[in-house]
Amino acid sequence: MKLFSSVNDVTDLDALVAQALQLKADPFAHQYLGKNKTLALVFMNPSLRTRMSTQKAARNLGMDVMVLNVDKEGWALELRDNVIMNGTTVEHIREAAGVMGEYADIIGLRAFPGLKDRDEDYTEMIFNKFVQFCGKPVVSLESATRHPLQSLADLVTITELKIRSRPKVVLTWAPHVKPLPQAVPNSFAEWMCKADVDFVIAQPKGYELSTKFTQGATITYNQQEALADADFIYVKNWSAYEPYGKMPEVTEDWLLKNDSLKITNNAKVMHCLPVRRNLELSDEILDGPHSVVVHEAGNRVWAAQAVLKQMLENL
Ligand SMILES: NCCC[C@H](NC(=O)CCC(=O)O)C(=O)O
Numbered sequence: 001m002k003l004f005s006s007v008n009d010v011t012d013l014d015a016l017v018a019q020a021l022q023l024k025a026d027p028f029a030h031q032y033l034g035k036n037k038t039l040a041l042v043f044m045n046p047s048l049r050t051r052m053s054t055q056k057a058a059r060n061l062g063m064d065v066m067v068l069n070v071d072k073e074g075w076a077l078e079l080r081d082n083v084i085m086n087g088t089t090v091e092h093i094r095e096a097a098g099v100m101g102e103y104a105d106i107i108g109l110r111a112f113p114g115l116k117d118r119d120e121d122y123t124e125m126i127f128n129k130f131v132q133f134c135g136k137p138v139v140s141l142e143s144a145t146r147h148p149l150q151s152l153a154d155l156v157t158i159t160e161l162k163i164r165s166r167p168k169v170v171l172t173w174a175p176h177v178k179p180l181p182q183a184v185p186n187s188f189a190e191w192m193c194k195a196d197v198d199f200v201i202a203q204p205k206g207y208e209l210s211t212k213f214t215q216g217a218t219i220t221y222n223q224q225e226a227l228a229d230a231d232f233i234y235v236k237n238w239s240a241y242e243p244y245g246k247m248p249e250v251t252e253d254w255l256l257k258n259d260s261l262k263i264t265n266n267a268k269v270m271h272c273l274p275v276r277r278n279l280e281l282s283d284e285i286l287d288g289p290h291s292v293v294v295h296e297a298g299n300r301v302w303a304a305q306a307v308l309k310q311m312l313e314n315l
């Protein structure tokens with residue numbers, strides 16, 4: 001594997017999930033694979049889980065790791081081409097990415113969308129430029145439209161915790177106070193559509209995701225209808241795809257409470273985190289027996305380790 005930016009970069013999904021679970025059972029089985037290899041993690045946005053789990057994964061494989069919070073610690077980056085850099089940007093992504101490629105064998109990049117220009121975000125302008133100019137294998141740490149390490153950890157979690165062979169998985173929209181990217185739900189939908197699950201998306205009118213990511217999903221505007229007999233409920237807010245990055249008004253109550261779970265198959269509740277309590281998810285769910293959010297975050301290590309292992313084997 002030379003690039004991990006979406007489920008389409010995975011040749012055998014079942015094998016990758018099985019690999020992650022094997023690494024969970026025996027974290028140091030390949031502790032010398034990454035000897036003398038360097039992973040650079042480059043963040044243009046904040047992170048807790050991705051930052052820590054990917055470092056841990058790399059160290060379990062014997063890699064050296066460097067982290068650069070380029071938004072805070074690097075020179076202000078110019079991302080557009082053919083501009084006269086006489087403003088506030090100091091260094092172009094062409095040189096910056098190329099230089100990082102000199103220092104690392106594998107690079108991870110986090111670059112959120114601007115949520116202003118849909119074309120720029122959905123063509124992955126920043127991520128693709130970085131891949132082009134760094135010249136090294138790249139792992140997405142969440143790009144404008146996808147978060148594949150999260151989705152892999154989510155599929156690992158579902159595989160581990162399911163109690164029937166083809167579980168019902170519901171992705172439900174949740175409220176928020178500001179416009180968030182569609183990357184996590186797009187990515188989760190894309191992975192679930194390729195997995196052996198019965199997949200349903202529930203969202204208010206106006207919050208339909210791009211159909212590019214939802215082929216094969218059942219889509220409804222009725223949350224309760226979607227939750228019936230669900231084994232897993234994946235809670236996430238996202239802003240509208242059309243009008244892009246906006247928050248159309250929602251009058252119904254989309255905040256899940258324990259009562260909402262009565263009609264489920266004793267569902268496990270997932271969220272990629274960070275989660276805003278009592279806005280996106282209620283205290284009673286997060287602190288109760290249904291929540292698996294911390295367990296799910298723990299699986300980020302094994303997802304990252306499975307991906308890095310495949311990349312190291314292909315260097
Ligand atoms: N990496 C996991 C989610 C990251 C991001 N959440 C956020 O920006 C939350 C910000 C806030 O709650 O203010 C998202 O939804 O894509």
Ligand SMILES: NC(=O)OP(=O)(O)O
Binds near residue numbers: 046047050142150274
């Ligand atoms: N879920 C996730 O990616 O968390 P961070 O943004 O903290 O890395």
